[in-house]
Amino acid sequence: MLVKQCQAMLEAGRVYCQTSKSFVNGLRDLGQHCSGDKTMEECLDKFSKKLSIVLEAQGEVIETTQKSVKTKLQNFVKEDVRRFKDVRRGFERGSECLEGALVRNAQAPRGKQHEVEEASNALLNARKTFRSEALDYVLEINVIEAKKKTDILMAMLSLMEAQAQLFQHGHQSFSELEEYRQKLNEEHTQFVLNSAREKRDMEQRHAAIKKKDVSYDDSIMDFNADAANGIAMEGYLYKRASNAFKTWSRRWFSIQKNQLVYQKKFKDQPTVVVEDLRLCTVKPSSENERRFCFEVVSPSKCCLLQADSERQQQAWISAVQNSIASAFQEHREDPHSPRQRLSSVSASSLGGGGGVDQENKGCKALEEVGAIPGNKQCCDCGEPGPDWASINLGITLCITCSGIHRSLGVHFSKVRSLTLDSWEPELIKLMCELGNTVINRIYEARIDEITIKKPHPSSPRGDKESWIRSKYVEKKFIQKLPGTGNTLLRRSSGKRNRAGTQDRTIQRPPLKPKPNRATLPRVTGLSPSDLVQKNNTHKDVEEDEEDLSGLHPGALLYRSAALQNFPVMADALAHGADVNWVNVAEESSTPLIQAVSANALAACEFLLQNGANVNQADSNGRGPLHHATILGHTGLVCLFLKRGADYNARDKNQKDPITIAVDNANADIVTLLRIAKMNKEMREMDGAFGQSGDETYQDIFRDFSHMASNNPEKLNRRSADPKS
Template structure:
């Protein structure tokens, strides 16, 4: 026990003792005030905590109700259920914390104030009373006269009793002072320790409870990242479609012209029509009409039960009513009744009449002919004489091709941070990326990087070929050529996102790490293997094929102050044959001319290096009939080189001085795969050269059955879309299927695209 005052000092009743008592009394009074205030604050805190817990419980109840509402979405319902359960556990622990705080702080401090401090005050009163009695006795004893022995004895006796009582009360008072001083320390420290122990236990329980969800939260975070990327892609697609539709003339709603007899919903045709009532008033009402299940029905509201106008379309006919006073009227006549209807325009009138007639014809068939059946495909292919059925043996090639992409040197790790197992790619750079780096690449914009998922998106064969020609190792030799000279450290998989973003922007946007162009060139000569020369000549048409232009005259090409890419002119990882190589020194070419020559040589690392150094992908060589790198890639019959240039912004319709674009040259040379590629990329098949020949005419003259088929199908598909109006589909599925087959064949079995026909008629 801490001794605040000494007992011996109290018996002397010295001024020091009195001063010490006054100091203690002031301390106890201040302590009482502060403890009263602290107890009130604790009480307010506890009340607020109870309100907080109750509101949190209401919130958790709302989460559970939202989870029941989202029961159809497994991800949402599972997330809300797990999180609400954990929050409930935390709230229970918080309730226990409040109870512990009330027991340890409020109760103990209140007990100290109400019991110990109160006892101290009571003893102090007794001490003060005895002190006053002693003062009175001392005064009386001092005033007793010497001659009056009786008064002297009484005063002495009273003083003796008063002094005895005072010393007893003083000792009790000192004892109580020392007790209060000691209990003040023990009670307050005990209260604080109990409260902090309860706090520690609460947070430990919360941490342990949330730690159980760590793996789940990580997986959910990955799913959220995928959802964000998919949402951004869908938003971009919707914005593009929205912008495209807004450019159309929307004065009339012609969306009902989409007659689809094989729609998944079973609705072949739908839209608003005015219907004349059969009553005496002959009133007109606007209703939503639908052709479904060989019936013509209508309804006013979506939830209304449809009213059947014609039970069986096989028993009715349709005809226009040009003699009626209202415009755009037609009549559906059945044996039992007739129904007069009105469209909003002449086009809608014809569309509805055609739809009813087609539905009547379909109703007589035992089963409809599926629009993507072999019979339908055969009908589409018959637009070209001599075009046989396409092979379907490449259907499983996509998955195998993607596996090949991931086997390319360096592609097993993210190109930028080294994360193993990347499942995203930048198709214009030819690299693989982890999901974090892919998000950063997407934020750079498509003019820097075009991101696509290796697992979620569909991949065209020529794009897979392109990815296999480059790879992370080859591209990093270009964009990280000076990495050893730079103080910036390359991020690793666990680096913060901001470090990765800073690195990627420095690497691809600011291009800090590429080899700068020195004053003198030091690039080793490029070699074009005989195997590639022979491959470029495999589809040359004997006889009437125009001669291939000679290689560029070095003196006529613009020069630059050298090019330093000694590592990048090495052979591609796919390997070149070493026999009969011819050398060509390109060290003095500026990036545009370098891209032009490397495109004809099909040297992809050098093409990528030229673009990294700012080459114009549409650079024009005035010394060779204003030819472009894309036309050079066509001359080399390289699907992958053409795809690489197109992905990096090459103009598929840029013509040379003879008015011939890439599609013309591919048609002249008989490169069917390239024709298919350019048509898919929007090439103009109606463009005419100086001889006023379009690609279809050239293909017919060359008797190339496959190219004629492709050109005619592309033309037919465009005409069908134009007939469908502004709200038509983006292309017939059969059209895409045929082009996909040709792409697979051109990439994997080009020898099958050498068919010729001598009986093709001019279109």
């Protein structure tokens, strides 16, 4: 029992020492954190060192107890007590043998002399053995009693000696700190008095402050563009989420490095709201029911924010405006700074091979946009080297004019950077179809007849803004059209003679189809085999110029979309053409469906960028995606799916695009449609906050886009007859 208790004591002692060492390490770490407070640092350092010394001595006591007490007691029990028990068992066996011999001797019959002699001899031997074992047993008793005393006494003496040394060593160690402890005790007393005095003073100040009005807004909201840490402005704002729930969240916003960023927590990485404040505009928002709201409008998004007060709202609006002004000032001071093209504008968005070849093709495509007539100067002010573009107008802009275009709204101009944004191949192709010269012929047709002077690169921003609004919003400089009726187009694509055209003051030049592009008539509702036959017949007809001067803007857009004449399409839109105009005479077909009929990828992109409805169906219930699927235009199918076309829409025959593609045995289009459907289902499974799309899905669509723009012959169907 004593050995077990000793073992339990040793285990508890080791646990105590280990825990105490952890505590001492904690004191040492706390002293390092209090490096600014000399008193605390010195106190914790001295005490942790002394406690470490005591713990080391206590560990030595435990080891001594292990050797002197537990080991000796275990040896005594295992060896001496075991030997004593063996001798005792021998004595007990001899006693039993003697008892048996006495019984047999008493039972020996008197008349049988030989049995009497045998019993007597056995009794003598048993008595002799018993007395010998009795002597050994008595000896072993005396030996074990003596050894027990010596072993136990020696173990206790060793234990007491170790304990005495422990306490003597501990007393000596802590005695060395006696003066320091007295000094620290005095300092502690003074600290208590000072703390009580400070507490009383703070309570008095607190009571005095509570009597005053503390409801005022004391937040400091100053804009400092030259702040040492690079943060020109910071503070809390409410941000409305862009999800379907439109929830509001309080975030820490800051203006730094010419960007507007926010953080959810202090240690989180900042989330960029506006990458370049030069590209945004800020204005108060009164449409929202919440107070103190303002909008920061950038090329890609509109961020609605809310301050805590009207004062903070004005401060943030001023800060953003000042940041924009500071950024423009820096840009003017260093006009020749190198423009770096980001990796986002790489060959991955322009098709072709890989590696360096892709990058070279990307740069070549962007240079191709700049090579279009007039694109080397800003379309509105003439500043050389523009690196921004309006993708729905097809023009290049300087950074100042791009900011003004952005403030007009995306229904007038969609601004994108030629160097900072990624460009899809169909957008590159669209930009190369128009250009500043073409658009200015339309939007500045009457510039010589008016007194307003066109701004130049050094003109004030206000003059540029007034010019741009007059040019694109009010359209003061385009040729005004006389009133025209809702002309309905006929199926014939020959020359059109309309009454009253001689009286028009404005005559559009006749349209001539572009070389190497089929001027297809309306083909809605035709099967692929009928289309091939109709196209072959059409090729045999001489391509005459077509007079479209009598058409009103909607009909003009409709016809020019089929002919892929981008200047006339832009002209029609400038004169107010409805991009979703419906030709009732041709089964309610739209300009977008006409562009599909001609397999005009860039024309479709142009119409979509200008607000064409990708899901608007004709009288047969067929939208642009249906027609592209029927005609086997894989590139257009890819484009419409990327622009949100409904692949589940059914026509009057209850056929959706997937069914049509399967019937026509077009494996490429079936693949695109099924991948788009699977990708949408995956996003719905991930919930409202799922990823924007699977990487494989995006890669496949990107490859088809590249091929449709750069190698369209690879997407030609092997046969127009789905059964062949």
